[in-house]
Amino acid sequence: NAGVMQNPRHLVRRRGQEARLRCSPMKGHSHVYWYRQLPEEGLKFMVYLQKENIIDESGMPKERFSAEFPKEGPSILRIQQVVRGDSAAYFCASSPLITAGSSYEQYFGPGTRLTVT
Amino acid sequence: GESVGLHLPTLSVQEGDNSIINCAYSNSASDYFIWYKQESGKGPQFIIDIRSNMDKRQGQRVTVLLNKTVKHLSLQIAATQPGDSAVYFCADRIQGAQKLVFGQGTRLTINP
Numbered sequence: 652n653a654g655v656m657q658n659p660r661h662l663v664r665r666r667g668q669e670a671r672l673r674c675s676p677m678k679g680h681s682h683v684y685w686y687r688q689l690p691e692e693g694l695k696f697m698v699y700l701q702k703e704n705i706i707d708e709s710g711m712p713k714e715r716f717s718a719e720f721p722k723e724g725p726s727i728l729r730i731q732q733v734v735r736g737d738s739a740a741y742f743c744a745s746s747p748l749i750t751a752g753s754s755y756e757q758y759f760g761p762g763t764r765l766t767v768t
Numbered sequence: 769g770e771s772v773g774l775h776l777p778t779l780s781v782q783e784g785d786n787s788i789i790n791c792a793y794s795n796s797a798s799d800y801f802i803w804y805k806q807e808s809g810k811g812p813q814f815i816i817d818i819r820s821n822m823d824k825r826q827g828q829r830v831t832v833l834l835n836k837t838v839k840h841l842s843l844q845i846a847a848t849q850p851g852d853s854a855v856y857f858c859a860d861r862i863q864g865a866q867k868l869v870f871g872q873g874t875r876l877t878i879n880p
Contacts, residue, residue: 655811684867693857693870694812707867742811756802757868759811 653678655745655760656725663766664733672728672763676745683726684744684757685718694742700726733767740764780877787848789874791841791858798860802868803832803843805854812857815843845876853878 656675664670676683682701686694699707700720711718715733720726730737741764744757781787793801799820804812818825818832818841825832831844841858855875859868 682866686868686870691873693872694859694868696867696869699866707865710867756814756817758814759804761809761811 655743655758657741657743657760657763659763660761661764661766663768665768666734667732670730670733670737670765670767672730672741672743672765674726674728674743674745674760676726676743677758680745680747680758682746682748683720684746685726685728686742686744688740688742688762690739697728730765733765735767738765738767777872778875778877780879781848783850783878783880784847787845787852787876789843789845789856789858789876791843791871793839793841793858793860793869793871795860795862795869796839797862797864798869799863800861801832801834801841802859802861803830803841804857804859804870805852806857806873807854815856848876848878850878850880852876 655677658673662670674683684699685697687697688694696710698711698718700718702720703722715731717729740762742759742762744759746757802817803815805815806812816827816830816832818834823834829846833842845852853876855873857870857873859870861868
Protein backbone atom coordinates (compact mmCIF):
# COMPACT_ATOMS: atom_id res chain seq x y z
CA ASN A 652 0.00 0.00 0.00
CA ALA A 653 2.10 2.85 -1.30
CA GLY A 654 2.03 6.16 0.50
CA VAL A 655 2.10 9.61 -1.03
CA MET A 656 4.71 9.71 -3.76
CA GLN A 657 6.57 12.78 -4.94
CA ASN A 658 9.06 13.21 -7.69
CA PRO A 659 11.65 14.26 -8.25
CA ARG A 660 13.09 14.11 -4.74
CA HIS A 661 15.70 16.70 -5.64
CA LEU A 662 15.48 19.30 -8.37
CA VAL A 663 18.06 21.88 -9.38
CA ARG A 664 17.04 24.74 -11.62
CA ARG A 665 18.78 27.89 -12.78
CA ARG A 666 17.13 31.24 -12.29
CA GLY A 667 14.48 31.80 -14.93
CA GLN A 668 13.80 28.14 -15.63
CA GLU A 669 10.60 26.28 -14.86
CA ALA A 670 10.16 23.73 -12.09
CA ARG A 671 7.53 20.99 -12.18
CA LEU A 672 6.85 19.01 -9.04
CA ARG A 673 4.67 15.91 -9.10
CA CYS A 674 2.56 14.31 -6.42
CA SER A 675 0.63 11.05 -6.51
CA PRO A 676 -1.76 10.78 -3.56
CA MET A 677 -2.37 7.65 -1.59
CA LYS A 678 -4.70 5.18 -3.24
CA GLY A 679 -8.28 6.17 -2.64
CA HIS A 680 -7.44 9.74 -1.64
CA SER A 681 -9.17 12.49 -3.56
CA HIS A 682 -7.77 15.54 -1.76
CA VAL A 683 -4.29 16.94 -2.31
CA TYR A 684 -2.48 19.71 -0.46
CA TRP A 685 0.81 21.44 -1.22
CA TYR A 686 3.01 22.99 1.46
CA ARG A 687 6.35 24.77 1.32
CA GLN A 688 9.04 24.52 3.98
CA LEU A 689 12.02 26.81 4.31
CA PRO A 690 15.05 25.60 6.33
CA GLU A 691 14.44 25.58 10.08
CA GLU A 692 10.82 26.62 9.64
CA GLY A 693 7.40 25.03 9.72
CA LEU A 694 5.36 24.10 6.70
CA LYS A 695 3.32 26.83 5.02
CA PHE A 696 0.12 25.96 3.22
CA MET A 697 0.01 26.78 -0.47
CA VAL A 698 -2.97 25.17 -2.16
CA TYR A 699 -5.70 22.56 -1.68
CA LEU A 700 -7.11 20.66 -4.65
CA GLN A 701 -9.61 17.99 -5.45
CA LYS A 702 -9.78 16.24 -8.80
CA GLU A 703 -10.01 18.95 -11.49
CA ASN A 704 -10.78 21.65 -8.92
CA ILE A 705 -8.76 24.16 -6.94
CA ILE A 706 -10.56 24.54 -3.63
CA ASP A 707 -8.28 26.89 -1.69
CA GLU A 708 -5.25 28.66 -3.14
CA SER A 709 -4.94 31.30 -0.44
CA GLY A 710 -1.30 30.38 0.20
CA MET A 711 -0.13 30.51 -3.40
CA PRO A 712 1.98 33.44 -4.57
CA LYS A 713 0.00 35.49 -7.07
CA GLU A 714 2.53 35.15 -9.83
CA ARG A 715 4.61 32.33 -11.31
CA PHE A 716 3.00 29.57 -9.24
CA SER A 717 0.20 27.28 -10.39
CA ALA A 718 -1.18 23.90 -9.41
CA GLU A 719 -3.43 21.33 -10.96
CA PHE A 720 -4.89 17.93 -10.11
CA PRO A 721 -6.21 16.45 -13.35
CA LYS A 722 -8.77 13.70 -13.62
CA GLU A 723 -6.02 11.30 -14.56
CA GLY A 724 -2.45 11.47 -13.34
CA PRO A 725 -0.60 13.17 -10.53
CA SER A 726 -1.04 16.62 -9.10
CA ILE A 727 1.47 19.13 -10.49
CA LEU A 728 2.91 22.18 -8.79
CA ARG A 729 4.47 24.42 -11.42
CA ILE A 730 6.82 27.30 -10.74
CA GLN A 731 7.69 29.48 -13.69
CA GLN A 732 10.79 31.65 -13.96
CA VAL A 733 12.22 30.42 -10.68
CA VAL A 734 14.18 32.75 -8.41
CA ARG A 735 16.59 31.91 -5.59
CA GLY A 736 13.88 32.62 -3.03
CA ASP A 737 11.91 29.65 -4.40
CA SER A 738 14.55 27.28 -3.01
CA ALA A 739 12.75 25.19 -0.42
CA ALA A 740 11.29 21.78 0.29
CA TYR A 741 7.85 21.30 -1.22
CA PHE A 742 5.61 18.74 0.42
CA CYS A 743 2.46 17.19 -0.87
CA ALA A 744 -0.15 15.66 1.41
CA SER A 745 -3.32 13.75 0.67
CA SER A 746 -6.45 12.82 2.57
CA PRO A 747 -9.51 10.75 1.84
CA LEU A 748 -12.99 12.14 1.31
CA ILE A 749 -13.78 14.15 4.39
CA THR A 750 -17.04 13.25 6.06
CA ALA A 751 -18.61 14.44 9.27
CA GLY A 752 -16.85 12.91 12.23
CA SER A 753 -13.96 11.53 10.22
CA SER A 754 -10.35 11.99 11.13
CA TYR A 755 -8.67 14.84 9.40
CA GLU A 756 -5.24 13.31 9.08
CA GLN A 757 -3.19 14.42 6.11
CA TYR A 758 -0.56 11.96 4.93
CA PHE A 759 2.63 13.59 3.70
CA GLY A 760 5.00 12.58 0.96
CA PRO A 761 8.81 12.69 1.23
CA GLY A 762 9.00 16.10 -0.40
CA THR A 763 10.85 17.64 -3.34
CA ARG A 764 13.85 19.73 -2.49
CA LEU A 765 14.17 22.53 -5.01
CA THR A 766 17.45 24.37 -5.34
CA VAL A 767 17.64 27.42 -7.57
CA THR A 768 21.15 28.38 -8.62
CA GLY B 769 -4.96 35.91 12.93
CA GLU B 770 -3.89 32.40 12.21
CA SER B 771 -0.75 31.43 14.00
CA VAL B 772 0.62 28.45 15.79
CA GLY B 773 3.80 28.94 17.75
CA LEU B 774 6.07 27.02 20.03
CA HIS B 775 7.60 28.03 23.33
CA LEU B 776 11.00 26.33 22.86
CA PRO B 777 12.92 25.74 19.66
CA THR B 778 15.15 22.97 21.11
CA LEU B 779 14.80 20.35 23.79
CA SER B 780 17.32 17.78 25.01
CA VAL B 781 16.37 14.89 27.28
CA GLN B 782 18.07 11.77 28.53
CA GLU B 783 17.08 8.47 27.01
CA GLY B 784 14.36 6.91 29.09
CA ASP B 785 13.11 10.21 30.49
CA ASN B 786 9.79 11.77 29.60
CA SER B 787 9.64 14.83 27.35
CA ILE B 788 7.04 17.55 26.97
CA ILE B 789 6.79 19.74 23.90
CA ASN B 790 4.57 22.79 24.10
CA CYS B 791 2.63 24.74 21.53
CA ALA B 792 0.47 27.85 21.60
CA TYR B 793 -2.21 28.72 19.10
CA SER B 794 -4.09 31.95 18.64
CA ASN B 795 -7.26 31.20 16.74
CA SER B 796 -10.30 30.36 18.87
CA ALA B 797 -11.97 28.90 15.80
CA SER B 798 -9.43 26.07 15.54
CA ASP B 799 -11.24 22.78 16.00
CA TYR B 800 -8.63 20.16 15.24
CA PHE B 801 -5.01 19.79 16.25
CA ILE B 802 -2.28 17.44 15.11
CA TRP B 803 1.27 16.65 16.16
CA TYR B 804 3.72 15.64 13.45
CA LYS B 805 7.24 14.27 13.70
CA GLN B 806 9.75 15.12 11.00
CA GLU B 807 13.09 13.39 10.67
CA SER B 808 15.88 14.88 8.63
CA GLY B 809 15.20 14.68 4.90
CA LYS B 810 11.74 13.22 5.33
CA GLY B 811 8.16 14.38 5.25
CA PRO B 812 6.10 14.97 8.40
CA GLN B 813 4.78 11.83 10.02
CA PHE B 814 1.48 11.83 11.90
CA ILE B 815 1.80 11.16 15.62
CA ILE B 816 -1.51 11.95 17.25
CA ASP B 817 -4.47 14.27 16.86
CA ILE B 818 -7.15 15.75 19.07
CA ARG B 819 -10.42 17.52 18.45
CA SER B 820 -11.39 20.70 20.26
CA ASN B 821 -14.15 18.94 22.19
CA MET B 822 -11.52 16.86 23.99
CA ASP B 823 -8.81 17.85 26.46
CA LYS B 824 -6.68 14.73 26.45
CA ARG B 825 -5.89 11.88 24.14
CA GLN B 826 -3.43 9.04 24.56
CA GLY B 827 -1.56 6.93 22.09
CA GLN B 828 1.34 4.56 22.36
CA ARG B 829 3.89 6.38 24.57
CA VAL B 830 2.39 9.72 23.56
CA THR B 831 -0.25 11.92 25.13
CA VAL B 832 -1.66 15.17 23.78
CA LEU B 833 -3.21 17.70 26.13
CA LEU B 834 -5.37 20.57 24.96
CA ASN B 835 -6.17 23.59 27.11
CA LYS B 836 -8.62 25.75 25.19
CA THR B 837 -8.80 28.35 27.94
CA VAL B 838 -5.21 29.43 27.38
CA LYS B 839 -4.97 28.11 23.82
CA HIS B 840 -2.20 25.70 24.66
CA LEU B 841 -1.32 22.28 23.29
CA SER B 842 1.31 19.87 24.54
CA LEU B 843 2.81 16.58 23.44
CA GLN B 844 4.15 14.24 26.08
CA ILE B 845 6.46 11.42 25.04
CA ALA B 846 7.07 8.77 27.68
CA ALA B 847 10.27 6.77 28.07
CA THR B 848 12.04 8.50 25.20
CA GLN B 849 14.14 6.46 22.81
CA PRO B 850 16.92 7.49 20.39
CA GLY B 851 14.45 7.14 17.53
CA ASP B 852 12.36 9.93 19.02
CA SER B 853 15.03 12.46 18.03
CA ALA B 854 13.38 14.65 15.39
CA VAL B 855 11.64 17.98 14.88
CA TYR B 856 8.11 18.04 16.22
CA PHE B 857 5.43 20.31 14.78
CA CYS B 858 2.00 21.13 16.03
CA ALA B 859 -0.61 22.11 13.48
CA ASP B 860 -4.18 23.26 13.70
CA ARG B 861 -7.15 23.51 11.43
CA ILE B 862 -9.62 26.34 11.56
CA GLN B 863 -13.20 25.16 11.54
CA GLY B 864 -14.59 25.22 8.03
CA ALA B 865 -11.20 25.32 6.35
CA GLN B 866 -9.15 22.40 5.13
CA LYS B 867 -5.60 23.69 5.36
CA LEU B 868 -3.35 23.07 8.32
CA VAL B 869 -1.41 25.87 10.01
CA PHE B 870 1.95 24.68 11.29
CA GLY B 871 4.10 26.01 14.08
CA GLN B 872 7.82 26.62 13.76
CA GLY B 873 8.83 23.28 15.28
CA THR B 874 10.81 22.00 18.27
CA ARG B 875 13.95 19.97 17.77
CA LEU B 876 14.02 17.12 20.27
CA THR B 877 17.36 15.46 20.95
CA ILE B 878 17.60 12.27 22.98
CA ASN B 879 20.91 11.89 24.78
CA PRO B 880 22.20 8.35 25.45
